[in-house]
Amino acid sequence: MGFASFVGRVFFASIFILSAWQMFNEFGVDGGPAAKELIPKLDLAKKHISSPLHVNLPDIEVRQLVAAAIALKGLGAILFVFGHGFGAFLLFVYLLVSTPLLYDFYNYNPNEPQYSVLLSDFLQCVAQCGALIFFWGMKNSIPKRQLKKKVPKPKAA
Numbered sequence: 001m002g003f004a005s006f007v008g009r010v011f012f013a014s015i016f017i018l019s020a021w022q023m024f025n026e027f028g029v030d031g032g033p034a035a036k037e038l039i040p041k042l043d044l045a046k047k048h049i050s051s052p053l054h055v056n057l058p059d060i061e062v063r064q065l066v067a068a069a070i071a072l073k074g075l076g077a078i079l080f081v082f083g084h085g086f087g088a089f090l091l092f093v094y095l096l097v098s099t100p101l102l103y104d105f106y107n108y109n110p111n112e113p114q115y116s117v118l119l120s121d122f123l124q125c126v127a128q129c130g131a132l133i134f135f136w137g138m139k140n141s142i143p144k145r146q147l148k149k150k151v152p153k154p155k156a157a
Contacts, residue, residue: 027070030063031066034066075090
């Protein structure tokens with residue numbers, strides 16, 4: 001069971017490791033294609049948040065946001081492979097922040113072609129969040145190995 005669990009964690013984490021590696025290689029001076037895709041979505045999200053609250057949100061440097069995403073995905077996935085709960089937490093934080101921004105199906109009508117693609121990707125990320133929560137639950141439900149107390153031998157007279 002231990003080996004199967006490790007292989008499952010490797011397969012799950014490979015999604016994040018390969019994605020972080022690709023983002024790192026394409027990063028460049030301007031943040032790469034990830035930053036170019038994120039700029040309009042971030043502006044739209046800021047508009048959705050600031051208009052009902054009547055508050056101006058500060059400008060967010062998209063390049064730093066992409067660098068943080070690379071760090072969260074890379075470090076979180078590597079820690080997750082080795083069964084560390086903090087790695088699952090980092091991946092969960094990444095998914096919690098990025099999923100509503102990247103897969104904004106709520107900005108489209110259901111009859112538009114982008115809607116179904118974005119909704120499908122959004123639900124896939126929600127399922128990944130569920131898998132990470134399941135990992136946390138299993139990790140916390142298994143009791144730590146208890147050391148056996150040595151029973152003192154009776155002294156021979």
